[in-house]
Amino acid sequence: AAEYVLKKTVRSGVPLIQVEREEKRIFDEILKGGFGDDPYLLRREMQNNMTRHAYVFRDGKSLEEGLRKIRELRKRFGTGSVSDKSREFNQNLINVLELDAMLEVAEVVLVSALARTESRGAHYRFDYPKRDDVNWLKHTLAYRTPEGPRLEYIPVKITKWEPKERKY
Numbered sequence: 001a002a003e004y005v006l007k008k009t010v011r012s013g014v015p016l017i018q019v020e021r022e023e024k025r026i027f028d029e030i031l032k033g034g035f036g037d038d039p040y041l042l043r044r045e046m047q048n049n050m051t052r053h054a055y056v057f058r059d060g061k062s063l064e065e066g067l068r069k070i071r072e073l074r075k076r077f078g079t080g081s082v083s084d085k086s087r088e089f090n091q092n093l094i095n096v097l098e099l100d101a102m103l104e105v106a107e108v109v110l111v112s113a114l115a116r117t118e119s120r121g122a123h124y125r126f127d128y129p130k131r132d133d134v135n136w137l138k139h140t141l142a143y144r145t146p147e148g149p150r151l152e153y154i155p156v157k158i159t160k161w162e163p164k165e166r167k168y
Contacts, residue, residue: 030096031085036078039096046073046099046106054109059126067110071148074103108142111149116140121166131165 036042053066077099084092118132119125138153156163 026093026097027087030082031087031090031093036081037076039077039081039099042073042077043095043099043102046070046103049073050106050109054106054113056122057124057126058113060114061127063110063114067107067114070103070106070110074107077103104144108149112140112142112151115151133163137163 049066049069053062053069082090082093082096084090113123113125116123116136117125117128118136119129120131120136137156139156141152141154142149143152144150
């Protein structure tokens, strides 16, 4: 059984079928087809959106608006618009793939920030200005699903210093 699994995965532990699916998406959909809005325009819009809605100081309404905009940008992205169809040294393809990843991470940041109903560190919510160790002293984990990020939480392990509020 172990030999079978080893044959079906790459070194990182990612199932080979997943790697093959991503290669097909890149080479058959993005590189050959390529549809969607200008990736450079989308990137600029994403950056402006994240600066406006996911900066250190936030509130639920702004986070929701930012998330709505990111999801709109993801739809407009499609699989990206690649003008350079070459397979070697293709900076245009790299930029499209980076934008694809950045849009996914932006969605995770906004979904996670919306779920966290407290202020902590570089995450300050005007609508939840207090830190809440009882409910939120935990790490947020995000998993990719077809519907969008699925969040799970694991407790923080206190190894040396007890958490306390920062005072500046």
